Amino acid sequence: MGLGERWLKAVYGDATWLRLLRPLEFLYCKAVARRAFAYRTGRRAIWQAEVPVIVVGNVTLGGTGKSPLVAWLGRYLVSRGWHPGIVSRGYGGNAGNEYPLRVAGDTEVERCGDEPRMLARQTGLPVVVDPDRPRGARALIEAGCDIVISDDGLQHLALGRDIELIVVDGRRGFGNGRCLPAGPLREPLGRLDDADAVLMNGDPIFAPPQGAWVFRLVSREWRSLADGARCALTPLPFSGPVHAVAGIGNPGRFFATLADLGIEVIPHGFADHYHFTAADLAFDDGRPVVMTAKDAEKCQAIAPPDSWVLEVEAEPEPGFEAWLEARLATLR
Incomplete structure (x- = not known):
């Protein structure tokens, strides 16, 4: 078991030694709040697309079943007459100066990352990888997409959004309920109140947020x-x-x-x-x-x-x- 796996086991089990990291958690939360405030007040620019944008993301580390939900959402939109595209950061890949990178089934995974290529194979939809989410979304719109799905884009605030969906693992939940590095949360739990919907992967074994849906x-x-x-x-x-x-x-x-x-x-x-x-x-x-x-x-x-x-x-x-x-x- 590597260091990352041991840490995840600790934060989802609330190991006592994590208390030593709470001063760092305080600093992390302050930085998250400052960044959100900068976007909310216009100090940092938000690009709003001329087509709807749906963001699918999570507030925890460690996997929640987000990618299968993104694939379902893409197929669902097609069935309702939309022409969706998916934009992703492409974690684990590096396309150098080729961004925005259009992903196909034969794109090298070292360039695009594993999840974007999987989504391209599973859905047949246009998938673009770009660390600059607004630029990637523009490439999809120029390719004819009339709605954009931002995969794992909750914390990428530079891209404006019309619908936010937060995905939570029904078994793991929010772990010890604390933010990095003392817990698994990318943002404080109050962030759930800002989302349009919370989706639980499987029946939760804890008290779920009010109004949460299950998949x-x-x-x-x-x-x-x-x-x-x-x-x-x-x-x-x-x-x-x-x-x-x-x-x-x-x-x-x-x-x-x-x-x-x-x-x-x-x-x-x-x-x-x-x-x-x-x-x-x-x-x-x-x-x-x-x-x-x-x-x-x-x-x-x-x-x-x-x-x-x-x-x-x-x-x-x-x-x-x-x-x-x-x-x-x-x-x-």
């Missing part, structure tokens, strides 16, 4: 990493125990999902956005390797032949869909 990650099918062939969930396309590989914000959730499917798991957790090598996947015992769609973007060329991807989709509750439809009607 679930539903396993859909298996995909062979070797040839792209797709198979139903059952019967399983492999047998025996599997090596489960997850370089995501919350590997334990993936391992639990596999166990719920009746699969005997040998877990291998890595840091979020981990850069895999062939040695990381060389278990030398002939057992199948199973991974997330996000990890598959980086492992396509280095995974052993008997490697499989579990494809999942977000399913929000009907009440949220009705709420979103009403909001979108006002934006048209």
Whole structure:
């Protein structure tokens, strides 16, 4: 377990030694408040697009199921007659001076990052990576998009937004409720009051924010990493125990999902956005390797032949869909 994983375990378990970091937390919160105030008062510029912008983000570190919700939102908008595009910072990638970078299924993951390429594959929508979110959004609008989804854009305040959606892990919640580095929060919990909607990934095991909606990650099918062939969930396309590989914000959730499917798991957790090598996947015992769609973007060329991807989709509750439809009607 690396330093990052140990820290996440501590903040979600409220380890007592984190109290030593509270002076740094105070300074962090002051800096966050000053930055927000600068945008709110016009000291820092906010660019407002001529088309609606929906921001999907989170207030915690450690993975919440945000990317599957972004993919669902893109497909939902298409079904309602919109022409959406997705803008992302492209964490883990570096395109040098090529920004804004239009992402395709064959774009090198080292340039665009794993999540943007996964979203491009899953949705078929225009996806642009740019650390400058307004510039990336402009590129999407110039390409014909009439609505923009900003992936993980909650803290990127330079891009104006019409709808803010905050995603929370229903199991982990807000950990010890404290901000970095004494806790997992990017912003104080009062930030939830500013959002248009809060979505819980799975039934919460804590008292959720008032009015929060629930969505679930539903396993859909298996995909062979070797040839792209797709198979139903059952019967399983492999047998025996599997090596489960997850370089995501919350590997334990993936391992639990596999166990719920009746699969005997040998877990291998890595840091979020981990850069895999062939040695990381060389278990030398002939057992199948199973991974997330996000990890598959980086492992396509280095995974052993008997490697499989579990494809999942977000399913929000009907009440949220009705709420979103009403909001979108006002934006048209």
